[in-house]
Amino acid sequence: EDQVTQSPEALRLQEGESSSLNCSYTVSGLRGLFWYRQDPGKGPEFLFTLYSAGEEKEKERLKATLTKKESFLHITAPKPEDSATYLCAVHGGGTALIFGKGTTLSVSS
Amino acid sequence: DTEVTQTPKHLVMGMTNKKSLKCEQHMGHRAMYWYKQKAKKPPELMFVYSYEKLSINESVPSRFSPECPNSSLLNLHLHALQPEDSALYLCASSQILAGGTGELFFGEGSRLTVL
Numbered sequence: 308e309d310q311v312t313q314s315p316e317a318l319r320l321q322e323g324e325s326s327s328l329n330c331s332y333t334v335s336g337l338r339g340l341f342w343y344r345q346d347p348g349k350g351p352e353f354l355f356t357l358y359s360a361g362e363e364k365e366k367e368r369l370k371a372t373l374t375k376k377e378s379f380l381h382i383t384a385p386k387p388e389d390s391a392t393y394l395c396a397v398h399g400g401g402t403a404l405i406f407g408k409g410t411t412l413s414v415s416s
Numbered sequence: 417d418t419e420v421t422q423t424p425k426h427l428v429m430g431m432t433n434k435k436s437l438k439c440e441q442h443m444g445h446r447a448m449y450w451y452k453q454k455a456k457k458p459p460e461l462m463f464v465y466s467y468e469k470l471s472i473n474e475s476v477p478s479r480f481s482p483e484c485p486n487s488s489l490l491n492l493h494l495h496a497l498q499p500e501d502s503a504l505y506l507c508a509s510s511q512i513l514a515g516g517t518g519e520l521f522f523g524e525g526s527r528l529t530v531l
Contacts, residue, residue, distance in 0.1 A: 341519075350420070350506050350522030351459065394458060403472060404520070406458035 309334040309399040313407035320385055320414050328380040328410045330395030339398040340378050342371050344391045345409070351394055385414045419443055420523035422507050428529045431497060437526045439490040439507030447471075448490040449520065450482060451506040459506055465490060466512075497530045504528075 310333045320326055332340065339358055343351035355364040357373040364371045368389060370381040380393055392411045396404040420441045429435050439448065447466050451459035464472035465484040473482075479501075481493040490507055504527050508520040 348504070348525070348527070350508070350525050351520075353519045353521070356519065403461045403464065403474075408456075408458050411456075 309397060309405050311395055311397050311405050311407035313393075313395050313410050315410060316408070317411045318413070320382075320412065322386055322414055322416045323384045325381070325383045325385070327382070328393055328412070330378040330380070330407055331376060332378070332395075332397045334397050334399035334405075336399055337397060340373055341396045341398070341404065342369075342378070342380055343394040343396065345394055346391050354393075382412070385412070387414045387416050390414045420507055420509055420521050422505075422523035422526050424526060425524065426527045426529075428531065429494065429497065430531050431499075433497075434493070434495045436494065437492040437505055437507075437528075439492075439523055440488055441509040441521065442488055443509065443521065444487075445509035445511050445521070446487060447510045447512055448484065449508040449510075450490070450492050451508060451522075453504045453506055453525070463492075494528075497528075499530050502528055502530045 312331045314329045339356055341356050342354040344354055345351040355371040360373055360375045362373050368383050372379045390413050392409040394409045395407040398404055423438045449464050450462040452462055453459045461474050462476045463482040468484045479496050483491040504525040506525045507523045510520050
C-alpha cells in the first residue's frame with residue numbers, strides 16, 4: 308500500500324533559522340513526488356514536482372530534494388510569511404495523489 | 417488570485433437541507449476533482465472527472481452527488497448530510513487525469529457546517 312509520512316508534525320523557527328522538512332514514502336513505482344503549501348482556510352498551492360532520485364528544485368527560500376525513499380524541503384533563512392502547512396504527495400500506481408498529513412511551520416520574527 | 421473559483425465560501429445547512437457546491441475553472445483543464453479536508457488532516461479524494469466523465473468515486477456516501485455539466489464546471493450536490501460531514505471541500509483541476517506533472521490547481525474551498 309502506498310504511504311506518505313511527513314515529519315515533524317509541527318516546526319517552530321526564528322526568522323533566519325534554516326531547517327528541513329522530511330517526507331518519507333513507500334510507493335510501488337514512483338511517478339512523481341509533489342510539494343504543496345497550504346495557508347489556513349485556503350486550498351493547497353503547488354510548489355514543486357520531483358520525478359527521480361537526485362533531482363532538486365528551488366523557489367526563493369525553498370529547495371526540494373529527492374532520494375529513493377524520502378524527500379526534503381529545505382527552508383533557508385525563513386521569514387514569517389513562510390508560515391504555513393507544507394504537504395507532500397506522491398503519485399504511484401494509482402491515478403490519485405496520496406497526501407501526507409503535513410508539517411505546520413511557524414516562523415516568528 | 418486562484419484560477420479555480422468555488423462558491424459559496426461558507427455554507428451552513430441542516431441535516432434535511434439540499435444544497436450545492438460549485439466550482440469553475442477556465443484553464444482548459446480536462447480533469448477536475450473534489451477533495452474533503454478536515455482540520456489538521458490532509459485532503460481526501462472524493463471524486464475525479466476526466467473529460468466530463470466520472471473516473472473515480474472513492475466510496476463516497478450517496479448523500480454526496482457530483483455533477484460535471486461541462487469541461488469548466490463541477491458541482492457537488494449535498495442532501496441529508498450528517499454533522500460529521502462538516503469540513504472544507506476543495507475543488508481542484510489539472511491538465512489531464514492524475515495531473516501529469518502532479519500540478520493540481522486548487523480553489524480556496526467551501527467551508528461546510530452541518531447542524
